[in-house]
Amino acid sequence: HIKSMMSIATASLKVDLAARFDALTATGVQLPQGDVAALASEVLEEGRTLDEGQTAAAGAIAGTDRLVTVTGPAGTGKTTMLRVAREALERQGRRMVVVAATKKAASVAGREVGTTASSLHGLLHDHGFRWSTDATGRDVWVRLQPGQVDPSRRGADGAPAIYAGPRTILQAGDRVVVDEAGMVDLQAANALAQLALETGVGIAMVGDHLQAMPVGHSGAMAMMKRRSTTVVELTAVHRFVDQEYAQLSLRLREPASRDEAIATAKELDARGHVAVVEHGQAARERMVDAYFEWAGKGQDVALVTSTNEEAQQINEAIQARRVQLGQVSDRLVTVGQNEQRILVGDVVQTRRNDAGAGVENRALWKVADIADDGVRLVATGDSGDVRDVTAEYMARHVHLAYASTVHGVQGETTAAAVVGPGVNAAGLYVGMTRGRIHNEAIVLGRGRDAAVDELAATMMRGAQEVTLDDATAAAAVELGRAARRPVPSDGPVARWDDRRRRPLGAIVDLDRYVAAAAARVVPLRDRLDQLTDLTARGERTLAGVEGRLAAIDARNHAAAASGRALTDRATAEGSRDKVRERLTQLEQERAELLEQYRRDTRIVDAAPAEASARTTQPPAVRGQEDQARLARTRGAAAQQSLQRGPSLGR
Template sequence: MGRITAGRGYDYLTREVATSRHDYYTGSGEAPGMWTGSGRIELELDGVVDADDMAALYGSFLDPRTTHHVQPTDGRVVAPTLVGEALRSEPKVLNRGTANERVLEQVAAFDVTFSPSKSVTVLWATACDRRVRATVVAAHEVAVSAGLAYLEANAGHTRVGRNGVRRMVTSGFVIAQFRHRSARSTRPGERVGDPQLHSHCAILNRVRGVDGRWRTLDGEAIYRHAHAAGALYAAVLERELSDRLAVSWAAPDGRVPMREIVSVPGEVIARFSSRREQVLDHFERLLVEWTAVHGRSPTRAERAGILDEATVRSRSAKRKGNETDLHDHWRAQLTPCEQTAIDTVTGCQLATNGGRMPAGSTQLAEAVMQSLHEQRSWWTRAHVFGEVARLVQDPTVEAIELEVERIIGGCLELEPDRDHEYAQHDKTKFTSTTIKEAEQRVLNAAVQTAPWTVDPLAMVGLGDDQTDAVTAICAGEYQVSTVIGPAGAGKTTMLKAAAESYGVAERPVAVLTLSAAAARVVTEETGLPASTIAAWRVGQVRLPRNGLVIVDEASMVPTLTLDQLIRVAAAYHCRIAMVGDYAQMGAPEAGGLLRDLAGLPSATHMASVRRFHQPWERDASKQLRRRNRDIADVYDQHDRLIGVTTQYAVTTIADAWLNDILAGYDSIIVVDTTAEAALVSARCQQLLAGNSLLGETAGAGVDQTWICVGDLVQTRLNTNTIATSDGSRVLNRDVWRITGSNAAGDLLATHTRTAVTAEIPAGYAHDHVVLAYATTIAGAQGRTLDTGHVLVTPRTAAGALYVGMTRGREANHAYVITDSHDHEEFQLGDLSPRDAFAAAVSRAPEGQLSAAAIEQRWKQTAGQRLASRTDDRTHQRAFEWWTQRQTALPPQIADALHGHHQQVIAVLASRGPATWATMIRSATTNTSWDQHRAVRTFIERLETMPSSAAGGASSEAPSTQAGSNPEVARR
């Protein structure tokens, strides 16, 4: 799901259409788009999308029926008709002509893309039987239609009233739908890459309300329901292919994200899943060519230019086809055994049904609730709809909706709204009794009296806030002590001091962390025994009795786990210390409680920030933590914000990282996703190789990534099977330096922090070793280095941004992607770096709030909600009154006030209805209507009329006499 900006943002879709049957079959173009959506009828759009029509609608919001200018019947010139709000005359362009061009434009459409699981695409792309391929396409089209119909039914409205407080029914979406067959090529010079059947559905950001006016869509609703629409698409596609081709389905890894067709070879799926650009071959070739031409090695700046060129060349726009049919081209990449396997997957339906469960069953309801608990503390109908669509047998829309209502009926409503005129039931949030009771138990435990105390030691070098935290953990009044500390506050030093106090008192201390790597770091830095929460849950670790249990990074611990942990610790007469920061990463499951605990008397707040060398950055980090948008100005003034487009983001951030490495800094790159980390790390590896900082190839990692001597790598799976020099385990997120390889092909590695050595087997490396130059937010939290470089995308949330921008002691830079669209095939401009950074600062997903916080917020905003709705109702009444009463005005005055009705209504709405007639009568009588500023005078008289002058009058229509002012009659 993404956005298409007005102007030429739509151009990619129309430009890719094939100009002939030959071009289509050889992959040189795609099928023409088709108009769909109920709203297209309003504009008489049907059939194939005409490029001129799309240019008018998506480029300028013009009614395509009026943009040809000359009527074919009589030759009259017709002015184009606007569909809703007009575009500005010219979009504002910043830095025109540079690689980082940024354009501030309106959103013309929402691009909702439907794509099947990879096995479906592989079956369609490589099946020898044309009928099978056609059936897959037909099933895909049925599923897309179902997804769009759901989205239109649930998000096809517009917003009206004061501040958009009300919804209005519309005639539906106008959609230009384009079916594409491949992803962008990852091989230089080719236009068609891996097969990937998908449909772009460009939903016009204009809908016609029941009042006849065109307005923008409720974009928030589209985003809210997009996930459920995708789940419905996948469910309908499964049902259609099962019915038509009798294929069987399996859920990968026992979970139900998107099922794959049974017996489609995994090797083929992996082979056709390389969407990201591979620029290393281009770089090496261009480097050789450059050296041959210039007779010398390039400078660092010249090398950076060569790398930029390699990136651009490898990101080619899809292959110009040859004489080979596109499907023949893909089949040629299969072995005979693979082709046979694919051609025999149909007609082999199994009874397992891919893990789906009968409608109405207890099993289904329990599975849906478990899935919801694993994601958040609360949910909406759309969340439940998506889960049911993935899990229910025979997933028709009707069956899914019945199950949604059945399951919602067993949930607790957090935001009850009985004002049916304004209630938005699809936004209403629910939770379960399980979550609600667990949250309440944790909050209750936080105000229980501690069973005993420990005398805190007087520690030299601690700040006042650190001392307060130690005192709370040792001798505080409450059994559960919550310590909130921002990034760089010195929480580790504080914990070490608390542990020494417990040691003197001869009371045991245990630390629980989310990851084994974090547990090892805690032990190394504090000397405390630390284990993972997972190890405790499966019984590998026992809590101490009459001791202290420290929960590290408590914001990331799920609510249900926290509840269980506190209950067991309390039963063992333990004190519990919850240490963390709710402004950083939240729990991957139902969470958000640390923020609630921070507001209780048992919480201690560490205020000082000690990490950063620059005083301004210490203060800035606090404002960043508070999500103050204006802090973007401070970072901008200190040259910490670098604007980039998606195309150049990897190049720019990797080059800056290399400069720090060459200057002797320990540096880190932080990104949103694992895929981005792999892409950026590959670029960093290229830069190191280009600067002769890496040795020979030592082996291969995940996705066949080459690993060289000198590379930094990360192991991604805990294991006891790899021998290390000190007998310790190899852990997830351990970082190693590659020193060589042995005769068996194993990687020789040295741990970057402990200097422990290990021989990493080639098989483990192939499955679980990645380059470690860039990491995700989860991998960065808790780490401190010299400098940090953060990639800020339109998806980066406030908590992730805060973590990323607080890793470096010396400096932290944000590389802010200014493109507005997530889909890599669209390169669009949007915000300035400052504005894009500010948007990320305030982008706080509600999913990180507890159910208790959602409920409390709903209650606290009741007055504001009532005032807003009352204000809107008053405006509605004023509008109706004025619409009726203005017909009683003399024609001359009615003509003069044409176009100014909203001003009049706004003034009327600010006064009581009983005063309206007197106000209009008085203002009309005391206005000289022959003057050019008569309307302005009339409005001013309404605005400045004392309440006493207008009060107590009848609300009947004003009886205005034109003769009371001689000039009125002449008008």
């Protein structure tokens, strides 16, 4: 029921957004390419130029179309293009207002483009938009007018403040550029479209809808792309040192079929971009080793994990090794989120915007000093910004950040990147396109063939809800599933053997096939939950055993210096080896069951659409499909019989 309500809410949001985008649609003119090229030669560093796609994009943004969409994979030079577009707008007496889904992304874009920038929510908040809850319990934007009470702010006397109106005045002809636009949710896009209608500004969405998704309803960028009067697709990848990898990254981004995904995975493996490990602990150790490998070369590396918990385990392991190596000292200690120990020299991430301290959510810093009343942070990038935050802010909103999830590295460029197991398709693509020099995916598997299959499966994305029809169809499917009856499809039905659109089309006895899969799902999920608990318990036990070994080593070191007898390590080592072996077994079982669970849930999820396709077909077509399925099944059985050879009874 919750998923049904979400799909219906998405459809409703898209109705509103489509209407607003349609009202903004008006064909304008673009800045001529010759003018853009001449301007680029003035703005960019000597020897740098814009390629054909970048030139077209800059000309569109500096033109007069109200809706412009610029899409492109990672590393296509979108921010370089924006620098030229900004200069072109300024020479026309127009402003470029840069916003992004997060304050961190906005700051990065503003610094690279050479202008001030803010989060999209910051711009909307400045213009009176506030989150509220409607009668159904949904979070929605409401609009304050100047002079109204602002419930989100308090005055000096503690009373609710009065909204005085926007500080940033938007004028007709200005261009609002939404960077990393694939992360913009439908609610924010609706509010921005309303603001554009009121002020006369144009919108340019710049980003990649196939990278990290927004926190909230997705599809805003794809919807605008369909309605923009100018759409530019950037295709030339400039980020990577290895241009062959640049082309390979495009195939990784969106493989057209399972076969293409397998071919891409094989090439990634052959070119040294895949590390195969047998269990999660080995994956974490590989990521820790990668940090020290690249840090030893004086290069930065992005370590991308599937969960925050996984990231923190790697973070703490890196910190512990840095202490052992003398790279950081535990003489001065402060406390971060979840009682995490943070030392001078650690890499950390701030997780809450704080205008007073000048720090942003997901910004990366190095701890420069720890005092009783606070901590000094220095930006890890080229800016060299220095910020002082309180000990309370550290404890609530700062954690170690040697590794992070995909949302933490979105928009970053590093020398290398290593992506851990368990990420989704967007996480894999984002992670594997951060490194200029090298990118690597760690895959769990029993051998390289199994790892290639797993990597290919990760690349395959689910269908995106791009149009209003997509959202309506998703709502219909979810309502049909909740009601346990098929929902008719309005469009033409795909052939029964179209595996992409009808993955269960070739199944003869659909009800029995789906029932068998559904019967396996619950016990599989229960066992997976049990394995997760057992693994967590085992890892805690392993940490304890390794702690005992470290204590024995410390005692032996002191004993050797004083000539006392040494403590035997054999028992503790045996315990450690047994726990490691058990963890390996648990990880292997979990990998096998997880693959079966994914297959069975895909079957259950695809069943309503397939049932609907069959029931809405004309009787003659249904009969033809049934005969084709039976013929296929008989042919497969006959082929298997020939391969087995004659039985003893013949």
